[in-house]
Amino acid sequence: MARYAPAFAEATPIRLSQFILEEMDQILASWDEYALTMTPAADEMSLVALRDHSEEMLRAVAADIESPQTEQERIEKSQGDSEDDPTDSAAADHGHLRHASRFTLIQLSSEFRALRASVLRLWLQQADRSAPAVLEQVIRFNESIDQALSESIITYSARESHSRDMFDAILGHDLRGPLSAITLAAEMLLLEDLPATKAKVLGGRIKSSALYMSSMVGDILEFARIRLGNAPIPVYPEMVELKPICMGAIADAAAMHPHSDIALHIEGDREAWLDANRMRQLLTNLLGNAAQHGTRDRPIDFFVATEDRETVFCIVNEGPDIPQDLLRDIFEPMVRGEPEEEALSHRTTSLGLGLHIAREIAESHGGTIGVESAGQITTFTVRIPGKNAADVAD
Template identity: 45%
Template sequence: MRLSDFIVQHVDRIVDEWEKFAATLTPAADSMNSVELRDHAKAILLAAARDMNTAQTKSEQIAKSQGEEIGKTPTLDQAAASHGELRHTVGFDLVQMTSEFRHLRATVIRFWVESLTSPEIAYFTDMIRFNEAIDEALAESTAAYAERVTRSRDIFLAILGHDLRAPLQAIGMSSEILMRKTTINDADMAYIKAIKSSGRHMATMVGDLLEFVRSRLGSSLPVERKPMEMTVACREAIDAAIAGHPDCDPTFTSQGETQGEWDRARIDQLLQNLIGNALQHGASPHTISVTLTGSEHHISLSVHNEGEPIAQEAIGSIFDPMVRALNEEAGTHNPSTSLGLGLFIVKEVVNAHGGSITVTSNVGDGTTFTVVLPKRGEAPRSTQSL
C-alpha cells in the first residue's frame, strides 16, 4: 500500500500514538485532556497525505527543500502553525514541541514498514514526499511557536517598563526634595546627587526599552512637531550630561538658523543617547564635541568623540537593537549602563522626523555621528551607516 493511502486508513491509530507520546511531555501535558493532546495531529497527517498525492516537478522538489514558497501546502502550513501557537500557549517548550514531529515521523514509518510485504521502487518516492511534508510542518510550527515567544517577551518587557516608571519618578522627586533642604552636609548631598543621577540613568533605559518594545509590536514611533529651537535643546542636553558626569566638559558650537518644527521629547531622547554614547565610549570626557549647523531647510547635528574606533564589521549593525559592539572591552571611559538600545532609539527618532543619520569611525579621526533633520515635515528618508 502506498504511504499516503496508509496514512489515511490508519490516521486514528497514528494519532493515538501521538497522544500517548504527547502525554509524556510534562509538566504541560499533566493538565491537558485528550483533545488538547491530539491537537492538530490528524489535520497535519491528512494534509501531508494530500500533498504526497500532488504531482511535483524536480524544480518544485528542490524549491521546497530550500524552504521556498513554491510547492508548499497551505492546509498543512495552517494546521502546523496553529499547532505551534497552541503548544506555546499550554506551556510546551520548543524541544518538546519539535519532539512530537520526530515521534510522528518515526511512528508513521514504523507502522507502514510493518504492513509491507515486499518493497517497491515507488515506496522510496513516498518516503521522500512524506519527509518533505513533515519537515514543512515542523518548520511552520516552529516559526509560529517562535513568533509567540517573541511577542510574549515583548509584552512582558512593555509591562515591566511601564510599571518601573512610577517608582523611578518617586526616586527622582524624593531626591529633588531632599536637595532643597538647607541642613544637608556635603557628604549627604553627594549621596543624594548620586541617587538622582542613577534614577535619571534608569529612567532613560526604561524609556529606551519601551520605545524598542513599541517598535517590535508594530507601532511606529509617534512624533508631534512643534516649533522649537534646536540650539536650546542641545545646550540643555549637554547640561544634563554634565550633571550626571561632573568631569565632563564637552564643547558645543552652533551656527546658522536652528529654529524648526520637531518633537521636543523625541529630540531630547536623540540628544541624550548620542551624547551619552560619546561619553560612554570616548577616550576622555574632554574630547566630546557637539556641532550644530542650520541651513534654509535642514539642520545638521554632529557628535564626535576620540578613542577606539568602531570595528568595521560592527558598522553595519550599529543601529540594530540589543547590539553593543562599540569595543566595550577596549578601556572606555565609563562603565556601561546601556541595554544596547540607545542608537536604535536614535535611528527611530531620526526616521520618524524624515531625517538621516551617518557614522564615520577610524583611528585618526575618532567617531562622529551626524544627523540631518528637515526643519519641516517631509517624507521619511532612509537611515544610513557609512
Template identity: 45%
Template sequence: MRLSDFIRHHADRIVDEWEQFAKTITPAADHMDSIALRDHAREILLAAARDMDTAQTASEQKAKARGEGPEKTPSLDEAGASHGELRHTVGFDLVQMTSEFRHLRACVIRRWVESMETPDQAYLQDMIRFNEAIDEALAESTAAYAEQLNRSRDIFLAILGHDLRAPLQAVSMSTELLMRKTTLEGPALTCALNIKQGARHMAAMVNDLLELVRSRLGKSLPIEPRPMDLADTVRAAIAEASAGNPECDPTLNIEGDTRGVWDSGRLDQLLQNLIGNALQHGSDPRAVFIRLRGEIDSVHLSVHNYGPPIPEEAIGTIFDPLVRSADEELGQPSTSLGLGLFIVKEVVTAHGGRIEVSSSADAGTLFSVVLPRKT
C-alpha cells in the same frame, strides 16, 4: 528523475527562487546582499538530498516523524541551525524565518512535479523523505533561532539589572545624606522617606531580575558610535560614582587628544563597572587612579587601585560572565553577581579594542583598555 537527483541537478535554480523570496522579507532584507539572502540554502538542499538517499526502516521513519530518530544528517542539522542563528542576527522574526522553509518546500515540489512524465509509487516515498528532511532542518533552525533570541534577551536583562544598581545607589546615598545634613519636616520628610523606600524596593527587584538571568547570558553588544570626547565621559562617571560613595575620590590624569568615535553610553557602562570594581575590591576608596592617554590611532584608559591581588589562576576567567572573586564565593558581603567585568569586556570587544589586567600585592590591580579612535 528521482527527487534527490532532481534537487542536486536544479539546486542553483531553486536557490535563485529562495533568494527572490527572501528579498521580499522586509525590512530585514532591505540591506542584505545576495550571499546573505542565499545563506545556507544550498547546503540545506544538498544535505536533504543526501538524507533521502540514505536507507531508512519503517520504525526509523516513525521515530523521525516524532522527532525521536537518530541524528542521521549532521550536515543538515548544522546548516539549519546556522541559518536560524544568522537570520536572528540580521533581524528576521521567527515567522519570517520559517516562511523561507515553507517556500523552499513548495518550490521544490512544484518544480519536481512539473518535470514528471510518469510518476510512480517510489516518487511518493521520495516526497515523504524530502518533507522529513525539510522538517528536520526547520526544527534545527527554529531551535537555534529561539536560543539566540533567549540569549539576547537574557544578556539585555542582565546588563539592565546590573547597571541599574549604580544610579539606585546614588539615589539612596544622596537621600541619606540629605536627611542627615538637612532638617526635614512634614511633606519634605515624607518625600525623602518615600524616595529612600522606593530605591530599596527597586534594588530588591533588580536583584531578583539578576537572579533570574544569572546562568543564562548571551553574546555581543550592539553599539551606536558617534564622535565624542572620552574625557567628558570619564568625568561624568567619576561624579556619579562619587555621588553613590561619598568616600570615593579618584585621581584623574589626562594626556593628549582623547576624542574618538565611540558609543558614549556603552563607555559609561565600562567606566562605571571598572570604577565600581576598584572601589569594591580596593583597600582605600580614595586611592583609585584613572588615566587617559591619547595616541595617534587609539586612546588608552587605565583604572588602578591597591588592595588584595587577583589570584593568578583567576586572571584567565575574570571577564567571564557570573564569575565571582574568592571572597565573594566565601560569603563575604557583596553586591556583585559577576557581570561587571563581563560587561566591560563586551563593550571593549564591540568597539574593536582590547583589555588587559595585571595584579600583584605590591603594584596593585591595573585594568588597561585600548580603544581605536574609529570603531
C-alpha cells in the same frame, strides 16, 4: 520470431534527490528571489548572506531522501526523537544567523515553505506523477524539510531566549549599580556633623544615579510602547530654537556622565522645525552613548548646522572604533558594542535601547541617522528635514 529492443529506451524519470543536486543553481536563484522580499532584514544583506546555508541544507535534504530508513526511524523522526544533534547542522546554523540578521520567526518559517513549494513545483513538471516512487520521494522530501525547519527554529528560539535572559540580567545589573550608590549616599547623609560640602557632593551623586535610572526606565517604556503598538513614535514639530534643546541634552547627558566634556558648535540659523522634547531625547541618547563609549579624558564635539532644507546634528567622539560587523545593526534594540561578559561588568547603560529609540525619533521626523567609525573617531549624524521639505515629502 526474434524480438528486438527499441532503438531508444524510455527515459527514466529523474529522482527528486538527483533533481535537487543537478538543478541546484535554479533552486538557489528561486531562494534568492524570495529571500529578498524579507524586509526590512534583507534590505542591506549581500547575496552571500541571503543564501546563507541554503546549498548545504539542500544537499543534506537530497542525501536524507536516499538514506535507508525503517518505519520506526520514520516515527521517531516525526516525533522529534531522532538521535542526531538538532543544533549541529546547516539548518541549525541557518536559524542562528537569521536571528542575528533580525529575521522574524515567521520569515524564517516562510523561507522553508517557499523552498518546499519551489522544489516540488519544478520537479513535478518532469516527474512521472503516476509512478509509485514519486509519492515516497515527496514524503521523504517533506520529512527532511520539516526536520530542517525544526532545527532552524530550535536554534533561532534558543538565541531569542538567550537575548531575553541577557536583557533581564543587564537590566538587573545596571539598576543595581545606581541603587547601591543612592543607598550608600543616603546612609552617609544620615551621619551627624556631616560637612555641607560633603552633603552637596552626595546630593549630586544621588541626583546623577536617579537620572541614570530614570533614563533607563524611560528607554524601556518607550521600547515597549514601540513594540506593542507597532507604530512610529509620535512627534509634534514646530519652529523652535536649537540652542535650548542642545543645551538641555548636554545637561541631561552630563548629569548621567559627570566626567563628560561636551563642546557645542552651532552654525547657521538658530531655529528648526522639530519636536523639541523628542529631539532633546534623541540627542541625550547620542551624547550619553558618546560619553559611555568614548575615551574618558577626550572632549565630545557636538556640531549643529542648518543647511538647505534640513538641520544636521553631528556628535563626534574619540575612542575605540565600532566593529564593522556591528555597524549595520547598531540601531537595532539590544545591540551592544561590547561582549556580553564586559557588558555585565561595567556600570554603564548596556541595554542597547538608546540608539534604537534615537533612530525611531529621527525617522518619525522624516529624517535619517547614520554612523561612521574609523581611525579612533566615531561620528553619529542626524539629518532632519525642514518644514518645507517635510511638506513636500508628505
